[in-house]
Amino acid sequence: MNETYYSLKKVAAMFGGQHLKEDITRLEQSGEIGAQVKFRSGALYRKGFSSNDISKIGEKLGFFKTFNSPTSLCVFTTKGGVLKSTLALNLARTAALHGLKTCVVGLDIQGDVTTALGFDDGLEDSADLNYILEKLNRTKGLSDIFNNSIRLNEAIVPTDLENLFLIPETPELVALNDSLSNINRREFWLKEKVIDPLKQHFDLVIMDCSPNWNKLTTNALVACDALISPLECKINNFRNFKVFSKFLEEFKQEMRLDFESIFVPTRYSLNRKLSQDILSWYRENVDGCIDGAIREGVSGEEATALNKSFIEHCPGKPASNEIIEVLSEVHRRIEESISRRTPEAASWQYSRNQANPQESSWR
Known part of the structure; x- marks a missing residue:
C-alpha cells in the first residue's frame, strides 16, 4: 500500500x-x-x-479527544440509504486519526461498513477465484465467536490506519441472528461476550447495525453507551421517525436502559425548501437532535467510495467542515452523558500500556 x-x-x-x-x-x-x-x-x-x-x-491538537472511559456507540436507524454506514465510517476514521484506538463491529448482513473500511478491496477486480475463496474462508466473524470456534481476538482485523480495527460482517450473521433466540440472556450476548471485552483494549467501539430491528440490533442497543441515529431530511424518513422514536422509547423503558440518543440530520439540500423545513423541524422537535447536519453532496460520496473520512478526502471544503461540526457536537454529547451517568469516570484514565501484550496479536 x-x-x-x-x-x-x-x-x-x-x-x-x-x-x-x-x-x-x-x-x-x-x-x-x-x-x-x-x-x-x-x-x-x-x-x-x-x-x-x-x-x-x-491527539494533541484535534477536536475529537479520548473519552474519560472506554465507550461503545451503536449507529442505527430503521431506514436504509440515510448515510448510516457513512456516519459510522467517519466516526471511526476520525477517532482513529485522533489517536483513539477504535474497533468497528459490523452487524449489517449487507456489509456496508466492512466495504467502506476497505476490507473487500480488490475482490471484484481479482481474476483469481481461488484467491477470493481463500480470503473469504479465512475471514472470521461474530458467528465464529458464538460457536466457540475462535477467540475474540482472532476475529479482529487491522485496517490502513494503525489505530483502527474491524470485526468484519460475514454471511453467517443471518444464522447468528436466528441462533440468539436459543440462548439465555439473548439480549446480552453481544455486550458480555464481545463489547465489554473489547472495551478493555479499545478506547472506542462502534457497532454499525442493519436498518432492520433484529436480534443483533437489540443486542447492540443493550451494549451501547450512546445511540447515534441519522435523520434524513427527506419526507419518507420524516414519516418513519415518529414510529421509530416510539419503539425506541418503549424499548429503553422495557429493558431499563439509559443510553444517550443522539440524532444527526443527514442528506439535507440547500436547494430544496422541504428539506430545509424538515431540518428545522428536527432541530426544534426531536429530543437529542444536534445542531449540525450532513449535506447531500458529491464530496461526501467520493470520500466514502475511496474508503476515507470527509476530513481526509476534502479538508477545508464544506463537507469536511460540516462533519467536524457534527462530530464535535456528538463528542460533547457523549462526554456529558458519560459524566452524568458515571461521575467517577472523570478521574478514570485508560492505560494503553496495560493493553500492549494483547495489541501485537490484534495487528
Whole structure:
C-alpha cells in the first residue's frame, strides 16, 4: 500500500482550521511529531506529513479527544440509504486519526461498513477465484465467536490506519441472528461476550447495525453507551421517525436502559425548501437532535467510495467542515452523558500500556 502524505495546510484543515498551522509547526520543531518529508505529487515534489504522524497531531491538537472511559456507540436507524454506514465510517476514521484506538463491529448482513473500511478491496477486480475463496474462508466473524470456534481476538482485523480495527460482517450473521433466540440472556450476548471485552483494549467501539430491528440490533442497543441515529431530511424518513422514536422509547423503558440518543440530520439540500423545513423541524422537535447536519453532496460520496473520512478526502471544503461540526457536537454529547451517568469516570484514565501484550496479536 502506498504511503499517503498530507501538506501542512491540509493537516490544519483536517483538525479544525488554518489557525492550527503554527501549533503543528511548533510540534514539528520540538520533535514531538515527525518532520515533514518530500513526496512526489504528479510531476512535482512537495513536503508533507506521513499518515503515521497524523494521529499524533490529531491527539494533541484535534477536536475529537479520548473519552474519560472506554465507550461503545451503536449507529442505527430503521431506514436504509440515510448515510448510516457513512456516519459510522467517519466516526471511526476520525477517532482513529485522533489517536483513539477504535474497533468497528459490523452487524449489517449487507456489509456496508466492512466495504467502506476497505476490507473487500480488490475482490471484484481479482481474476483469481481461488484467491477470493481463500480470503473469504479465512475471514472470521461474530458467528465464529458464538460457536466457540475462535477467540475474540482472532476475529479482529487491522485496517490502513494503525489505530483502527474491524470485526468484519460475514454471511453467517443471518444464522447468528436466528441462533440468539436459543440462548439465555439473548439480549446480552453481544455486550458480555464481545463489547465489554473489547472495551478493555479499545478506547472506542462502534457497532454499525442493519436498518432492520433484529436480534443483533437489540443486542447492540443493550451494549451501547450512546445511540447515534441519522435523520434524513427527506419526507419518507420524516414519516418513519415518529414510529421509530416510539419503539425506541418503549424499548429503553422495557429493558431499563439509559443510553444517550443522539440524532444527526443527514442528506439535507440547500436547494430544496422541504428539506430545509424538515431540518428545522428536527432541530426544534426531536429530543437529542444536534445542531449540525450532513449535506447531500458529491464530496461526501467520493470520500466514502475511496474508503476515507470527509476530513481526509476534502479538508477545508464544506463537507469536511460540516462533519467536524457534527462530530464535535456528538463528542460533547457523549462526554456529558458519560459524566452524568458515571461521575467517577472523570478521574478514570485508560492505560494503553496495560493493553500492549494483547495489541501485537490484534495487528
